[in-house]
Amino acid sequence: MAKSKSPWKKSKYCDTYSLDFENLPDMAKLLEEKSGDALEIRKFTVDEKEANRCRMLSTISQSMRGYYDFKAGTYVKLQRKGDNSSDGVIMSNTPMEIRTNSHYMHMANGHVLQAGLGIGMTAMILQSKPTVKSITVVEISKEVIGLVGKQLSLNGKINIFNADIFEWMPEHGKLYDTIYFDIWDTISSDNWEEMKKLRRKFAKRLNRSNPDSYIGCWESASCNPRNPLWRGW
Numbered sequence: 001m002a003k004s005k006s007p008w009k010k011s012k013y014c015d016t017y018s019l020d021f022e023n024l025p026d027m028a029k030l031l032e033e034k035s036g037d038a039l040e041i042r043k044f045t046v047d048e049k050e051a052n053r054c055r056m057l058s059t060i061s062q063s064m065r066g067y068y069d070f071k072a073g074t075y076v077k078l079q080r081k082g083d084n085s086s087d088g089v090i091m092s093n094t095p096m097e098i099r100t101n102s103h104y105m106h107m108a109n110g111h112v113l114q115a116g117l118g119i120g121m122t123a124m125i126l127q128s129k130p131t132v133k134s135i136t137v138v139e140i141s142k143e144v145i146g147l148v149g150k151q152l153s154l155n156g157k158i159n160i161f162n163a164d165i166f167e168w169m170p171e172h173g174k175l176y177d178t179i180y181f182d183i184w185d186t187i188s189s190d191n192w193e194e195m196k197k198l199r200r201k202f203a204k205r206l207n208r209s210n211p212d213s214y215i216g217c218w219e220s221a222s223c224n225p226r227n228p229l230w231r232g233w
């Protein structure tokens, strides 16, 4: 079997890596369609005409910031069972999801704590990043772990805990170089209070002796009601 290319490119000048968007693992090939009691993995296709329409929208609308810069092809999503509307989607491998998680993936280094497994996309990408030593994923849904975690070739860096991140505590004294919360389905100012709560809860678990340490939440700037660029999601 041909070895897949790494999505990480090393900088010529320092010990950092950048994401090569052309070589991301194709989640739609890695995941089979599967149903659980309340959730399911489904594939969907975007044809050339739809991709062009999305690209046009993405170009003309400032607020969409390239979110819909689709290429025609097959995509995969985790959704509430039987709900094919956009409200049913929990996670997908669309350009919007890749784009909105890319800052985290670029910043991630050392020992990583990530809340939310979803389709396993960020975990799959980060497990091949040379500067990432371990990835602890805390996922509330047993069903997600069964549907997704069992299908992916997750390497020895990854450890998945089935728990609610608001309740879960790391082992005594454990520090992380990277902490990231990605537990929300939609970008909304309603997420802001939870984001603050989680950042407060885990602030002491960040390894501040590492100058590259990072703590963040998915799309937090867009969810902060005080952000002057807030677009009213």
Ligand SMILES: C[S@@+](CC[C@H](N)C(=O)[O-])C[C@H]1O[C@@H](n2cnc3c(N)ncnc32)[C@H](O)[C@@H]1O
Binding pocket: 090, 091, 115, 116, 117, 118, 119, 120, 121, 122, 123, 138, 139, 140, 141, 144, 163, 164, 165, 166, 182, 183, 184, 185
């Ligand atoms: C948007 S997805 C995460 C996407 C993931 N980063 C990926 O790359 O596929 C959100 C995930 O968070 C999980 N989740 C929601 N609330 C949670 C909580 N309180 N604690 C842990 N996981 C939670 C959901 O079950 C879902 O799998």
